[in-house]
Amino acid sequence: xLVIGExxxxxxxxxxxxxTKKDSDFIRQxxxxxxxxxxxxxxVNCGMSVKDxxxxxxxxxxxxxxxxxxxxVIDSPNPAVIESGLKLCRxxxxxxxxxxxxxxxxxxxxxxxxxxxxxxxxTMDEKxxxxxxxxxxNIAEKIADxxxxxxxxxxxxxxxxxxxPISTEPNQANEFLGAVSLVKxxxxxxxxxxxxxxxxxxxxxxxxxxxxxxxxxxxxLDAAIIDPTDKNMMLTIRSSEALLARDEYCLKYITAxxxxx
Amino acid sequence: xLVIGExxxxxxxxxxxxxTKKDSDFIRQxxxxxxxxxxxxxxVNCGMSVKDxxxxxxxxxxxxxxxxxxxxVIDSPNPAVIESGLKLCRxxxxxxxxxxxxxxxxxxxxxxxxxxxxxxxxTMDEKxxxxxxxxxxNIAEKIADxxxxxxxxxxxxxxxxxxxPISTEPNQANEFLGAVSLVKxxxxxxxxxxxxxxxxxxxxxxxxxxxxxxxxxxxxLDAAIIDPTDKNMMLTIRSSEALLARDEYCLKYITAxxxxx
Numbered sequence: 263x264l265v266i267g268e269x270x271x272x273x274x275x276x277x278x279x280x281x282t283k284k285d286s287d288f289i290r291q292x293x294x295x296x297x298x299x300x301x302x303x304x305x306v307n308c309g310m311s312v313k314d315x316x317x318x319x320x321x322x323x324x325x326x327x328x329x330x331x332x333x334x335v336i337d338s339p340n341p342a343v344i345e346s347g348l349k350l351c352r353x354x355x356x357x358x359x360x361x362x363x364x365x366x367x368x369x370x371x372x373x374x375x376x377x378x379x380x381x382x383x384x385t386m387d388e389k390x391x392x393x394x395x396x397x398x399x400n401i402a403e404k405i406a407d408x409x410x411x412x413x414x415x416x417x418x419x420x421x422x423x424x425x426x427p428i429s430t431e432p433n434q435a436n437e438f439l440g441a442v443s444l445v446k447x448x449x450x451x452x453x454x455x456x457x458x459x460x461x462x463x464x465x466x467x468x469x470x471x472x473x474x475x476x477x478x479x480x481x482x483l484d485a486a487i488i489d490p491t492d493k494n495m496m497l498t499i500r501s502s503e504a505l506l507a508r509d510e511y512c513l514k515y516i517t518a519x520x521x522x523x
Numbered sequence: 524x525l526v527i528g529e530x531x532x533x534x535x536x537x538x539x540x541x542x543t544k545k546d547s548d549f550i551r552q553x554x555x556x557x558x559x560x561x562x563x564x565x566x567v568n569c570g571m572s573v574k575d576x577x578x579x580x581x582x583x584x585x586x587x588x589x590x591x592x593x594x595x596v597i598d599s600p601n602p603a604v605i606e607s608g609l610k611l612c613r614x615x616x617x618x619x620x621x622x623x624x625x626x627x628x629x630x631x632x633x634x635x636x637x638x639x640x641x642x643x644x645x646t647m648d649e650k651x652x653x654x655x656x657x658x659x660x661n662i663a664e665k666i667a668d669x670x671x672x673x674x675x676x677x678x679x680x681x682x683x684x685x686x687x688p689i690s691t692e693p694n695q696a697n698e699f700l701g702a703v704s705l706v707k708x709x710x711x712x713x714x715x716x717x718x719x720x721x722x723x724x725x726x727x728x729x730x731x732x733x734x735x736x737x738x739x740x741x742x743x744l745d746a747a748i749i750d751p752t753d754k755n756m757m758l759t760i761r762s763s764e765a766l767l768a769r770d771e772y773c774l775k776y777i778t779a780x781x782x783x784x
């Protein structure tokens with residue numbers, strides 16, 4: 263399971279303020295804290311409402327890379343901002359994200375190709391958000407077809423199959439899990455998700471999120487965008503890896519337990 | 524998920540003593556505690572080393588039924604002891620257990636038929652314990668074939684697919700989960716397991732057990748033999764049910780959370 267740390271995101275209030283004030287200590291601490299907690303790679307999102315988005319992204323990428331030797335997920339819908347980040351990345355990056363929308367694919371995929379990055383593709387398009395497993399899969403297939411002309415093989419694409427709350431639509435976990443299975447069975451691509459939407463409106467959200475991650479992992483999920491400082495979540499990931507024989511001698515699990523992660 | 528409470532078992536020291544001393548208050552408390560914690564049905568096992576096993580089973584069944592209006596799982600390898608329990612059951616019972624062994628099938632299945640019970644079938648036979656998914660499934664298929672002559676349809680059979688520790692054999696969770704999928708796909712039978720073996724030899728066993736139960740539930744597990752007073756385990760079951768749309772409006776989950784289960 264590729265753990266993508268989600269905390270460096272301008273939509274979080276304290277993070278938005280740190281970016282505005284160029285508080286590099288705060289950013290550095292967030293980077294180190296997430297990696298120590300078990301993140302494999304860090305998402306960086308400098309927000310969309312700020313007028314200096316490209317220069318903010320440059321500052322953010324440099325600040326995080328100065329703090330830690332880590333790969334980054336460059337998170338923006340704006341091609342210019344994405345390139346501002348990508349051109350500074352010292353390691354292979356992931357672009358977050360394209361969608362099924364033609365214009366977004368045509369502006370962003372050349373950058374993914376140019377900078378030899380991986381890419382996250384949200385399975386939504388001009389018609390909006392999918393509801394069923396099949397609708398999610400059909401958009402993934404359409405995206406896979408649209409990006410054939412770029413030198414980015416499908417095993418460098420992470421389809422984000424869009425988690426929606428079960429509190430309002432009870433079958434949404436099943437639809438998501440079914441979509442993961444369909445993608446893993448039919449496309450040689452990877453799958454990713456942000457988890458926390460699943461539990462919107464319910465009590466004890468961390469438990470629902472962790473239980474859902476376990477099911478998703480078993481269904482074939484390759485990567486998750488999470489808060490790695492959530493100890494219960496990280497231990498759930500480590501125990502899932504141990505159970506599915508992806509952690510030799512359960513060493514990562516035992517280490518995480520000893521370190522109190 | 525059918526939650527089978529495992530606590531009334533003579534192999535637990537305090538329980539063995541209570542049975543020997545005929546401490547009915549202790550037994551009653553254990554029964555009520557498990558049902559209040561969320562058990563759907565209670566396993567009763569009066570041990571094998573005691574010379575008065577049949578009379579102990581009679582006492583145990585009556586004591587538990589006097590304490591609570593519950594169905595029972597009559598747990599013994601001994602046909603005479605099983606009948607001692609079955610004949611006193613006021614509600615539909617489950618017999619725990621037959622195996623693939625011919626003699627055990629021929630002595631116990633007539634009782635299952637006579638008392639209109641369900642039955643747990645361990646997927647092991649004269650040759651010992653299975654290792655792979657396929658070995659487990661093959662024994663299940665053989666048992667399904669052997670019991671055709673009794674008036675006990677397959678939807679009243681719970682195959683116990685034998686959980687073994689991942690600490691010594693890392694692929695055992697995968698083998699178990701694969702066997703659950705095979706049984707659910709090919710036989711119109713139910714599946715059950717005792718969980719705790721999976722985490723033998725590892726730290727924080729409750730977390731591994733709960734994570735494994737979540738995966739098993741998603742793979743199709745129908746019933747689990749657990750300690751329902753383990754709050755984390757019960758909340759994991761309730762959150763799994765909510766996620767898989769088997770808990771309308773997440774009501775059981777929300778109630779369990781409010782009651783601190």
